[in-house]
Amino acid sequence: MSRPSTPTWEDLVTAALLGTDRRTPPGVSPGPAAPDALLDAAARETVRRRAGIRPARAAPRPEPAPMDPRPALPRAAARRLAQFLADRPGTTGGGRRGAAPDLMELLPQWLAAANAHGYAAPPEALPALLDAARGRTDLRPAALAFAGQRALWLARLNPDWRFALRSTPGGGAVLPRLEDTEGVRRLWQEGLFAERVALLAALRAREPAAARELLAGTWPSERAEDRLMFLDSLRRELTEADEPFLEQALSDRSRNVRATAAELLSALPGSALAGRMAGRAGSCVALDPLRNTPTITVEAPHECDAGMERDGVAPKAPSGRGERSWWFGQLVESAPLTAWPPRLGGRTAAEIVALPVADDWRGELHAAWCRAAVRQRNPDWARALLGAASSPDAGGPGAVSLAERARLLGTLEADERAAWVAGFIAAHGLSEAFQLLGVCAVPWSGPLGGAVVDALNIARDAGSYPWSFSGVMGLAERCLDPSEASRLDALMAAPEEPEDASPGAGGYWSEAFQRLVTTLRLRAAMAEELAGRA
Secondary structure (H helix, E strand, O other), rough: OOOOOOOOOOOOOOOHOOOOOOOOOOOOOOOOOOHHHHHHHHHHHHHHHHHHHOOOOOOOOOOOOOOOOEOOOOHHHHHHHHHHOOOHHHOOOOOOOOOOHHHHHHHHHHHHHHHHHHHHHHHHHHHHHHHHHHHHHHHHHHHHHHOOHHHHHHOOHHHHHHHHHOOOHHHOOOOOOOOOOHHHOOOHHHHHHHHHHHHHHHHEEEEEHHHHHHHHHHHOOOHHHHHHHHHHHHOOOOOHHHHHHHHHOOOOOOOHHHHHHHHHHHHHOOOOOHHHHHHHOOOOOOOOEEEEOOOOEOOOOOOOOOOHHHHHOOOOOOOOOOOHHHHHHHHHOOOOOHHEEEEHHOOOHHHHHHEEEEOOOHHHHHHHHHHHHHOOHHHHHHHHHHHOOOOOOOOOOOOOOOHHHHHHHHOOOOOHHHHHHHHHHHOOOOOOHHHOOOOOOOOOOOOHHHHHHHHHHHHHHOOOOOOHHHHHHHHHHHOOOOOOOOOHHHOOOOOOOOOOOOHHHHHHHHHHHHHHHHHHHHHHHHHHOOOOOO
């Protein structure tokens, strides 16, 4: 059977891939003219294929984008936003950044300020804004709040921006008015999962009891993974009124649901679970009556019984961790901190933390108290476990890591937190302060900003290895009060390098302080532009 004289599309593609020297399609003669003949044949076949396509039914035009009632950005601020969005990470390559500000690192701060003013995003900036948020998940909450409903409208038309629908509670669905009891009930029973989560969160923020009752009505029929997500929504506005529902959830079929219910109950110091945990933890910790110096002794549990498991104690210890210490830590962190002063002689939190602990149990006990202080948001215990900022031991009396200290600081008010970190930097320098600075309010307070600048100046004058301070310098660019720029001018000159200084350190420090001052002045200009004064 002879091959057809008219080549198929597959014949043409094969010949193009292999080359006409090795294969020519049917109807094309070998030789120098074969490449041109192949292209002519491909053009004819393209026309033939297109002519054979039946026209599809015209799709309906999309609905117009929703109106944004918020006020427009001032012109200067709109130009600044376009400048930020035009900046692309990675265009300057690796190594030293030079003295120019890192604009993309300032975009989150700019977005937060624009949202605080209540401005609407310029329509022409929305595509670039969504592209930026697509590449940086940390930008998404602020970027989507700034973009508003028009971002969701665009996301439905472009698959590259679908993250906006996933990142928005309910996928951007319009929730019924909470006063519309029938609409709320219908959406809860018939809506998509994301819509139901958004509805429960909105109702919980406004009417916590109504949200709990709505969840309780369908709880037995929900899937385990959905029950876990719904239960997590009760963290907001958590009160003693939620205890009966959470106590029932301790008997749930899902281990993760039981663990979450136990965690929420342990955050309520007056709950029955907290009382049970206090009894268990108290039976493990006591003052040794035989010692002249008051000393805490620990007798960790020998088993994890069914009652402990029901109350959220995980029976299996992680690899490399002893079972008894694992169970003990969970009991202590779930017990209300108010139970310890009566148990330990009426002492205050600071006095209890200062007591010696026998048999190397101090680290385990204090680490569990740290977790309890964070979970229960107890500032008195947080202060006791943090200790004095100027303490010679940078690890503190109770925290087992800098991450633990950062979480403890999060329980304190912003001014107290900043003052403690400033004292820590004055005593210990910047080498261990990066995580602690990350939990401080922005802009940094005057004492904290002064402590950071003084420590950087000391490192600069000492000729310290400069690149080890790049993280703190980057934080200073974003967090230092812009009003500090004028007093930093003197630090922009290259310092005299000591004989033992790192090679090139002086030039780096000069460049870094130039970038810091330039960035602070840019942030000041941003604030003026957003306020409409530029």
